[in-house]
Amino acid sequence: MSEVFEGYERQYCELSANLSRKCTSAVHLDGEQKKQRISEIKTGLDESEALIRKMDLEARSLQPGVKTILLAKLREYKSDLNNLKSEVKRISSTNAGQAARDELLESGMADTLMVSADQRARLLMSTERLSQSSERVKESRRTMLETEELGVSILQDLHQQRQSLLHAHNTLHGVDDNIGKSRKILTAMSRRMSRNKWIIGSIIAVLVLVVLLILYFKLFH
Template sequence: MSEVFEGHERQYCELSANLSKKCTSVGLLDGEQKKQKISEIKAGIEEAESLLRKMDLEARSLQPNVKAVLLAKLREYKSDLNNVKSAVKRISSANPNMVARDELLESGMADALTVSADQRARLMTTTERLGKSSVRIKDSRATMLETEELGVSILHDLHQQRQSLLHAHTTLHGVDENIGRSKRIMANMSRRMSRNKWIIGGIVVVLVIAIALILYFKLK
């Protein structure tokens, strides 16, 4: 529980007990003493109302589970203070019937104000929950957009890598064709060299035979 609330609560309880004693003793007085005592009681009631307002503000700033308990206590304190006000009116008024009618009207207004305060508290709680839900939705949407941007970036990188692979494949295909042509050229050159070797060998054999014949006929 809040220390601030407990401090105001102690002050209120002391003040309420003091006001109850004064209301009990004022019936024995008369004249100016009675008026002075009633003035003191009314000043104490104003101070008590100020304490209740401070307690109400402090209670509404706390967690929902603690706030509900403190607001229930506040309703009891307000009811006690209304009883003190009614007692002061009965003491200070010469017409009890008018006082009874005013008490009924004030009781109805107090109940209406209590209901209105509870509805306002529930509305504020609902609004707070909606605000938190809206923030979570915005965060989820931002995360979704970031994920979408990341996915688009990954797809773009994959597309570039695919283009690079296609280009490399095309280059390798061209290199393979060039190697094939080179092999065919080398094979043709090899066949020509082999044919030329046989031709040269044949020419050399013919020349050797011709030289041998020439030498044979000369020597003969």
């Protein structure tokens, strides 16, 4: 919930409770005292209307989910303010000749004030519940952000490990190429050695044969 809205809301609830007390006391006043008290109440009503307008503007600037809840509360505050205005009109319209009638209406006004007080109490309870819900939402958001940061960190670690594996794979691929080249060189050398062995063997055989022929000619001729 908006902290700005909550500040306006607390001011309105305090002002509304004060106006209700003044309305109750104004019923028992006469003359100039009553006029002065009514003037004070009307000034308070103007302040209350200004606070409601500020709350309305603040509520409409918030997200849709919070906005709907706050506008519903505003409707109750406006109803409460209208009740106060009706009480002020009834108090202002009375005079000395209507004292008996005021006596009859006093119980009804007291009931109205009681209803308003109950309504404000319910509104304050609703505000408290909304504040608690807002704290739970904030805590959930903090947990979500921490989880998101942890996920990003894990993804970064995995990316680094992937790069390391790719580098190792490229290194092994280069080693395989070198091993393949070395194998080809060794195979070629082995073939040359085999060929040289056959050549040397052939030369030795020819030399042995020549020596045997020479010995044969020397011994038998």
